[in-house]
Amino acid sequence: MVVVLKDRILSQSAYSAEIDVPLEKIDIADWLFTLPEAEYQRCCMPDHIAAGVTTTDDGRRMSINVEQIGSGLVVQHYVAEVAEKTYCRMNSISDVFTANGRTQVNVVWELIAEAIEGGRTRYTNRVTAHPTDVFMAFLDEHGLSYEDAAKARQDAGGDHNRRETPMFAASIARRALANRY
Secondary structure (H helix, E strand, O other), rough: OEEEEOOOEEEEEEEEEEEEOOHOOOOOOHHHHHHHHHHHHHHOOOOOEHHHHEOOOOOOOOEEEEEOOOEEEEEEEEEEEEEEEEEEEEEEEEEEEEEEEEEEEEEEEEEEEEOOOOOOEEEEEEEEEEEEEEHHHHHHHHHOOOHHHHHHHHHHHHHHHHHHHHHHHHHHHHHHHHHOO
C-alpha cells in the first residue's frame, strides 16, 4: 500500500478562466465522466494522450488520464471523492514514468465552477501533488533531492495547468450549451 505524505506539497497550481455560460447550465461531473478522448486530447495538445472512465472495485467513479507533464509520462487514476455539478474533487495515486524509471505521486485535482457577474461562470482548475513513500524512496535510490524534484514538478505542472485550464473551460462551456459534443 502506498503511503501519501499529505503534510508535504510537491507542487500546487490553480488557474481560472471565465466562460459566457450561466452557472446553472454547468455540470462538471457530467462533462468529466462523459468526456470523449479526442476532446480530452484537444484540451492540451500535445500533452494529453489518452482518457477514459471506469469504476473502482467498490463502484466509485474513476477518470483515467494519460499525459506528458514535463519529462514524465503520467498515468492518473482519479477516483471521485466529490462529483457534483459545480465541484469535483478527484484523487489519484499516479504512476510517473521518467528516464530513471517508474515512481508514484498523489495528485488531487479540483474542478470548480463559480457564478460571476453578468450571468457568467469562472472555472478554476486546481492541482496539488503530494509525495508518496514510493516517490521518496525513488529519490533516495537515484540520489535526487526533494527540493530539485519539487521545483521541476512545480515548473512543469504549473505550465501544464496554465495551458489546459482555458481549454477545459471552453470544453465545459460547449458541453453546457450543446449538452453533447
